[in-house]
Amino acid sequence: MEKITPNIIFNISNVISDEVIKDEALKIMRACFQCGTCTGSCPSGRRTAIRTRQIMREAVLSLDEVLSDEDIWLCSTCYTCYERCPRNIPVTDVIIKLRNLATQRGFIKPAHQKITQILADTGHGVPLGLKNNSDENQWSKSRESYGLSKIPPTTHSHPKAVLDIQKLMKLTHFDKLVKIELKSTNEEIK
Amino acid sequence: MSKKDGTDEFEPFILGIFCNWCTYTGADQAGTSRMQRPANLRIMRVMCSGRVESRFIIEALKRGADGVLIGACHIGDCHYVSGNHKTVRRMPLIKEFVKQYGFNPKRVRLEHISASEGAELTEISKEFVKELKEIGPNPRNKK
């Protein structure tokens, strides 16, 4: 007699949940009793496919698909679910943790990867439009009207600091994690 | 005969004589559970179905009741050990009297309904109403 194949519809394991609950503050995730307050409260879920309760359930059961699920990227991290959870589960933090784990497994969206590339290149996720508008753009005038310097004291005023950022990325293997190219040569970073 | 909603449909008058411990309590339970039944059953209480005299039944039929429902405990459950046995034994004689008075013996029923059987009571009364509608009104009421 052959062993009956469980004809597995999904695999329950502890791999993902164990990863998540390495952070002691997230251990309480396991107490989720699926009340649905999070999904009901989610402003993103009213317009997108994100179903927070299901994400929590998949995370507790460590279903692999939770990491490849595009929906985890639809959370706007407004923290409404976090505030309303009756079991005090830091739902938003769990989702952020899941995004970290997803990225580690290579589940990253091209748009997000592009942002990390911009971050590496400019030191900003959303850099200022320096090139197009030069001195005459609206934001620099506004800054001046408040008595601030025309250009903020970030990598925009200190282009050399971009190299430090890239150095950090290199040392933490962030570049490999998100698969981006650091334009500066290794020599320069050293 | 009582008419419902002014229509001509015949609404049987059923007199229930129920024992205090089982059927009367069962009827209370039917009420507490809001089990709806047709409004045909009037209930009077005796301590035991053994108290039911044949003349009660005959008198009810003579005066125009369409049906009489005796409610007793299940055999073995009588609060007074064996009062319901005596009722059971008395029934064939009562039915004979009923026949001799010119009534359909189906107008008299003995049912064993326990204190928790409100649902059974509801079913039995529905069924009895249906049966009495088929049999028709008590001939004494035809004027």
Add this chain to the structure above:
Amino acid sequence: MTESNPKTISKSINPKKEDVRIGLYICNCGINIAGVLQMDDMIEFGKTLPNVTLCKQYKFYCSDNGQAEIAKDIKDGLVNRVVVAACSPRMHEPTFRRVLKENGLNPFYFAQANIREHATWVNMYDHEGAQRIAKDHIRMQVAKVRKLKALETIKVKVKPSTLIIGAGIAGMNSALDLADQGFEVFLVERELTIGGHMAQLDKTFPTMDCSSCILTPKMVDVSRNPNIHIMAYSEVEQVDGYVGNFEVKIKHKAHYVDQNKCTGCGACIDSCPVICGNSFDLNMSSRKAIYIPFPQAVPGQFTIDIDHCIKCGNCALPNICEPGAIIYDEEDHYSTIKVGTIIVSTGYDQIDPTNLKNYGYGVYENVITGLEMERNLSSTGPNLGKPVCPSNGKPPHSIAWLQCVGSRDNREGYHPYCSRVCCMYAIKQARQYKEKHPEAECYIFYMDIRAFGKGYEEFYESSSHNFGIKYMRGRLAEIYQNPDKTLLIRGEDTFLSRPIALTVDLVVLSTGVEARTDAAHVASMLGIQQSSDGFFMEAHPKLRPIDSLTAGIFMAGVAQGPKDIPDAVSQAKGAASGAAILMAKGEVEVDPYYAVVQPNLCSGCRSCINLCPYSAISFDDNQNVAYINPIMCHGCGTCVASCPSNAIYQNHFTGDQLMIMITDVLGGIN
């Protein structure tokens, strides 16, 4: 036995016929009645009835104000008979009778028309029909009250002793409470030891107290209390009598070991060559044919399991049993006791899941019941507290509990009710296992988790949060066995709406509780009722949840309905209090519904004598007439209905009184 001789009621306290002034009070019962009936029409109708001098309505006649209104009318002399049309007389007849009594009227000049349970609640949408029935019910009671006679209640002495049937945690608590108040208690237990099911449990939720550690001291207290007579291995055979004076026949099963001589030394165990299943461990372990159920058993004397004993005579050898306690030919014997009150605490049976074929209990070795898991986990159990898979004797890596096995199941043979303990015991067992095996996988398949008691929800939360027990919402559909005896379980995760299939080492069916198989027999022996769920029925589900419908008989523990240990103990203390109230008062008033022979009409045919189940009817040879002893008469009226001379009447249910109800109600419909 009685302090008021029923014969002395003078006829002069009956008002003269023309003097009957009936007050008819129609209760609105909030909207329960007034929301269905046309109250103005009811009042107009009431006023037309003969002898009704006053007809009123009020929101709640059972309230203080309502009672005061009736009281005022009586005191003002406006009425001398009262009919209240309201709920069932089973509910408030005593309330209104008291109003009459307190205001100088005989309490039996009262009748209650049931227009709530028997009219408005069963015809909630047919308002006209309800109106019709309500009117007829009022007509009948007004007719009856015109004919009612003044009566005096009988006072009966209550013996200061109690019979408690079943010595589980409920029965033991009732016994201790009553014994400590100085009442004599007869504690009858069918098994060899007191303690009940609780003795089989390992730990108790939600505090994780060790069950035996809190139970066995109680058992010792019971055995040492001088007011408690433990009658173990005994069964109640017959109960006669009535509140205050029950006569109980008890069968004492043969132990085949003289219980007075046996010292409980245990030398006989080794001498016995027979090995058989240990029922205390649900046959998961073995014992000898001469045994005590478990080491802490009370009483602690040995018994021979005569079905397995081969009568080899080894244990009877003088060098084995030095006191010479072995009696192979002992026979059952009987005793009779007299008690004033009875407490029924017969407990429950575990639901048998064998017929739920899709779970394979009894076919697959590794599918076990909740109680078996309890013994499996118990440090006094067959595996000394290290649970194993029955198939290989190894600790399981993964266990699935399946809730609501046999409960919340409307199919034939199972029960619609919730057994109330299974959620919590499954969580407790899973947590116990996780405490010892943190790496194990514990799944609980459930539909709802019912963690209702004090500290229960917190216990449930902690089991998932701190112990990582996985809660799977969905009832398992089927279980299959793999060749290696592991189990494939199929169900659904209803949170994700996805079918699920898992392989686990052990499945625990969280079987619920059901009424004892012989509950019907016990009920008819005691003259108490069963609810539709099979458990014993309370007199009122809210206000008298401990009293049976029969005066003097109370219920405690799961015998009345599923409950956990704290609830069973609370109810046991309530039952003890109910019994103690009767016994402390020393007497109880009984409705005087006894039957009376009118000697001038009695033909002396003696046909009534054999009909009486209580032997209350004797024959007076001097006068050649029958005589009914009013104390022995229970008031069924069977003799009344069968007297060929109409010589017997039953108080409060006379032929006149019942007949006029029929004639009046039918006179009104033509």
